[in-house]
Amino acid sequence: AQSVTQLDSHVSVSEGTPVLLRCNYSSSYSPSLFWYVQHPNKGLQLLLKYTSAATLVKGINGFEAEFKKSETSFHLTKPSAHMSDAAEYFCVVMNTGFQKLVFGTGTRLLVSP
Amino acid sequence: DARVTQTPRHKVTEMGQEVTMRCQPILGHNTVFWYRQTMMQGLELLAYFRNRAPLDDSGMPKDRFSAEMPDATLATLKIQPSEPRDSAVYFCASGKEQGVITGELFFGEGSRLTVL
Numbered sequence: 001a002q003s004v005t006q007l008d009s010h011v012s013v014s015e016g017t018p019v020l021l022r023c024n025y026s027s028s029y030s031p032s033l034f035w036y037v038q039h040p041n042k043g044l045q046l047l048l049k050y051t052s053a054a055t056l057v058k059g060i061n062g063f064e065a066e067f068k069k070s071e072t073s074f075h076l077t078k079p080s081a082h083m084s085d086a087a088e089y090f091c092v093v094m095n096t097g098f099q100k101l102v103f104g105t106g107t108r109l110l111v112s113p
Numbered sequence: 114d115a116r117v118t119q120t121p122r123h124k125v126t127e128m129g130q131e132v133t134m135r136c137q138p139i140l141g142h143n144t145v146f147w148y149r150q151t152m153m154q155g156l157e158l159l160a161y162f163r164n165r166a167p168l169d170d171s172g173m174p175k176d177r178f179s180a181e182m183p184d185a186t187l188a189t190l191k192i193q194p195s196e197p198r199d200s201a202v203y204f205c206a207s208g209k210e211q212g213v214i215t216g217e218l219f220f221g222e223g224s225r226l227t228v229l
Contacts, residue, residue, distance in 0.1 A: 032216050043117070043204055043220030051216075090156070094216040100169065101146075101216060103156040 002027040002093040006104040019078040021107045023091030032094040033074045039087045086111045115139045119221035127229050131193040134224045136205030145188045148204040195228045
């Protein structure tokens with residue numbers, strides 16, 4: 001079965017510095033991978049998705065992620081953090097057959113001034 | 114601006130009471146999901162509908178939970194009787210699945226349930 005592991009439960013950065021949120025996946029075949037973001041007291045929103053078309057995926061709000069098969073990783077990055085980026089980020093893998101998303105445990109991003 | 118609408122946003126009830134949560138998916142979406150979010154378990158899939166038919170409810174406690182889609186504009190999640198361990202945020206999400214499975218879901222803002 002497919003699964004994802006988010007390596008950090010919390011990440012703290014200063015505004016204007018780079019963001020790195022780490023995710024490793026486990027899958028017996030080429031997976032579909034996603035990053036979703038959840039702002040406080042809100043629902044989840046799709047940030048970006050990888051579906052084998054290109055290994056570097058660009059998403060909304062300046063975020064991007066790179067699929068690395070050799071490392072089974074799908075880390076999320078942003079060159080410069082903004083205060084509004086403070087939220088919880090979920091790495092997600094999609095099971096085959098239907099839209100069943102398997103969520104990681106989440107990484108809470110804290111951005112300080 | 115199309116969005117998934119969930120009601121109620123907050124619900125406080127006593128143990129043993131029936132709770133019904135409602136979801137209006139985005140018009141034109143043919144898949145609906147119910148997720149439960151807790152600090153301990155994270156996000157868990159409870160039920161999944163495609164074209165109003167239940168395809169997967171293996172994550173749902175069958176003895177007290179039930180999920181239905183009376184029509185394409187309404188999905189319901191019912192708990193009877195409710196227990197304190199059901200306290201969580203329940204999310205509804207909808208998507209469009211037409212041959213290509215995109216995995217892109219649109220989430221509502223959740224129903225926060227507290228069972229005393």
